[in-house]
Amino acid sequence: MSKPQPVLFDIGWNACINCGACVAICPQEAGFIxxxxxxxxxxxxxxxxxxxxxxxxxxxxxxxxxxxSESLES
Amino acid sequence: xxxxxxxxxIIGSGPAGATVSRYAAEAGLSVLLVDKKQELGAPxxxxxxxxxxxxEEVGLPLAEEYILEPIYxxxxxxxxxxxxxxxxxxxxxxxxxxxSGLKPLGYVVDRRRFDRYCMTLAERAGVQTWLKTExxxxxxxxxxxxxxxxxxxxxDITISCRVxxxxxxxxxxxxxxxxxxxxIKITELAGxxxxxxxxxxxxxxxxxxxxxxxxxxxxAWVFPKGHGYAEIGLGVIPTMTDKPARWHxxxxxxxxxFKERFKDCRILEIQGGGVPLAAPLxxxxxxxxxxxxxxxxxxxxxxxxxxxTALSGGKIAxxxxxxxxxxxxxxxxxxxxxxxxxxxxxxxxxxxxxxxYHTKTKVFHHDDIPTRDAFLxxxxxxxxxxxxxxxxx
Numbered sequence: 001m002s003k004p005q006p007v008l009f010d011i012g013w014n015a016c017i018n019c020g021a022c023v024a025i026c027p028q029e030a031g032f033i034x035x036x037x038x039x040x041x042x043x044x045x046x047x048x049x050x051x052x053x054x055x056x057x058x059x060x061x062x063x064x065x066x067x068x069s070e071s072l073e074s
Numbered sequence: 075x076x077x078x079x080x081x082x083x084i085i086g087s088g089p090a091g092a093t094v095s096r097y098a099a100e101a102g103l104s105v106l107l108v109d110k111k112q113e114l115g116a117p118x119x120x121x122x123x124x125x126x127x128x129x130e131e132v133g134l135p136l137a138e139e140y141i142l143e144p145i146y147x148x149x150x151x152x153x154x155x156x157x158x159x160x161x162x163x164x165x166x167x168x169x170x171x172x173x174s175g176l177k178p179l180g181y182v183v184d185r186r187r188f189d190r191y192c193m194t195l196a197e198r199a200g201v202q203t204w205l206k207t208e209x210x211x212x213x214x215x216x217x218x219x220x221x222x223x224x225x226x227x228x229x230d231i232t233i234s235c236r237v238x239x240x241x242x243x244x245x246x247x248x249x250x251x252x253x254x255x256x257x258i259k260i261t262e263l264a265g266x267x268x269x270x271x272x273x274x275x276x277x278x279x280x281x282x283x284x285x286x287x288x289x290x291x292x293x294a295w296v297f298p299k300g301h302g303y304a305e306i307g308l309g310v311i312p313t314m315t316d317k318p319a320r321w322h323x324x325x326x327x328x329x330x331x332f333k334e335r336f337k338d339c340r341i342l343e344i345q346g347g348g349v350p351l352a353a354p355l356x357x358x359x360x361x362x363x364x365x366x367x368x369x370x371x372x373x374x375x376x377x378x379x380x381x382x383t384a385l386s387g388g389k390i391a392x393x394x395x396x397x398x399x400x401x402x403x404x405x406x407x408x409x410x411x412x413x414x415x416x417x418x419x420x421x422x423x424x425x426x427x428x429x430x431y432h433t434k435t436k437v438f439h440h441d442d443i444p445t446r447d448a449f450l451x452x453x454x455x456x457x458x459x460x461x462x463x464x465x466x467x
Contacts, residue, residue: 018117021265021348023245027257030211030250037245054312057265057319057346 004048007063009041015060022052022061078231080106080202081399083222084239085209085248087114089381090367091241092192093132093388094395099200101396106233107196108207108224114193115186119347120380121268121297121305122188123280125180128382132389134195140187142300144178146170146278148458153285153447155331158455161279165460178278182297182305183381207231212238212251212363218405220362237395237407238363241388244348246369252360258371260313261438262352264292264378267319268307269327270343274336276304282458283308284451286443288326290314292351292378293454296332303342309349309378319346349378353431354424359412366391372423375431376457376464383423390419430464 011034022039026032027047032040039045039052044066053061082098084091087109095107123145129136147161147170162170162179170176197203207226214220215234222238224231240248249256276298283294291311299305308326310319327336350373358370366372367384374383394415398404403411416424437453440446457464 017267017344017346019119019266019346019348020243020245021263021346024348024350025258025260025263026245030247033245033247051260051312054260055263055265055348057267059318059320 004046006044006046006066007048007050008044008066008069009039009052009061009063011038011041012060012062015058017058019057021055021057025051025055027051078106079219079234080104081236082106082239082395083108083233083235084241085109085222086241086243086367086369087193087196087203087205088189088241088243088367088384089192090369090372090384090388091239092189092196093385094239094241094366094392095201095203096192096196096199097389097392098396099196101392103396103399105196105201106204106235107193107201108204108209108226109193110206110208112206113186113190114205115184115189118185118343118345119266120185120345121295121307122183122185122299122381123180123297123379124183124381126178128385129181132385134192134385136181137191140183140191141181142184143182143298144172144278145180145182145280145298146172146178147280149279149281150451150455150458151281151283151285151331152451153283153287159279160458160460162460163278172278182299184300209242209248212248214361218407220407236362236399237412239391239395240363240365240369241367242369244350244368244371244373246365248363249355249365249369252363254355254357254360254365256355256369258350258352261291261311262350262375264309264311264349264351265319265346266292266307266309266349266378267323267344267346268295268305269323269339269341270299270303270305270345271336271339271341272303273338273340274304274306282454283326283330283332284454285447286314288330289322291438292349293450294323294326294330306336306339307345309351311351349373349380351375351378351434354427358416358419359409361409362407362412364391364395364412364415372427375427375434376453383427386423387419390422391415394418426464
């Protein structure tokens, strides 16, 4: 299996119901969390298991590859 | 920067945290209870069903302030709509009912009011309560105590205490601080969604709908919510469907055998949450730290119910801590000593929860959907049976 590429999550806040399921399933260390009790969206996730996207009851978590988002910015 | 000391700091003022606090303060311990929210209970991530004896067991008055509707029993449906009705108004008419001298089996509560009520009782028992206060970290100190770092209205505060109690919910950060294995398997966390609705009739029963067709890996429910409202919800296991819970809930409302009953329903609130249908945490303690409630995964793996288990577990934790902190080894709050809490919890509650977990696991080991549906329906019906050995969980 190839090493996962770090990703940056994006949350569609319009649909987010602040249920906390994404944080509950997240294997990241403590603190990988946003002020709205979702997974963090301001720093990359190097695990990239994407379980948070799978569990979201309203299907409102997406991601971009960090390598891609950097090239988009530059 | 301020520094203060307490016997206990409790992070998270849900039913578990508030219960530990209240008992500890009543026994004379100094307790600080913090919650990062500005109002408790919200956003609601729970259907609010709790048995009467669960409230009585931890000395909570049955107060109108938080009760939305009394419950008298259950109806378990298979996926085609056949039901097992377990109505205590008929089974034990001399004991249960709405008439004078009769009582309900349980209640659906308003979690916003219920959580605040629990905190108020703790506060009145002498607990110092701080809202808008987030836990940042904790470190055991050489004097056998620990420092808990908090942030309250942007102010950094360090508190020294003897034991930190993590009651910070399923997404427990406190457990992670201590390096506890809090990771939950994706096959055991149900993504749940519920609507509070108007114009759906209910009859004092908790209605539970099984079947892969409606809620793969979980179940759907229709609960009375007081004032003529109802809640319709479901939980699904993400690995058993490629659709989100919301899609399944829409389908359940529009296409199930209840579609006629639901056809005029009006949605008044939308709530969701992650509900573990999993085993309790294997290790619920560390140096100067214990976990309670959802944080310790004290959740019934069959029903996903967590209020009763949070209240009872909170009481067990408090009783252990009160005894330990006044005993011969009071100055030693290392993991070795605090293991006693978990042992006590297993003996009183946990061993049964493990057994329930194995029962649930067996159901979902069946790959054939009709077989699994049949087993789940049977398991649920047995679970709620008046003669079930799990009646008090």
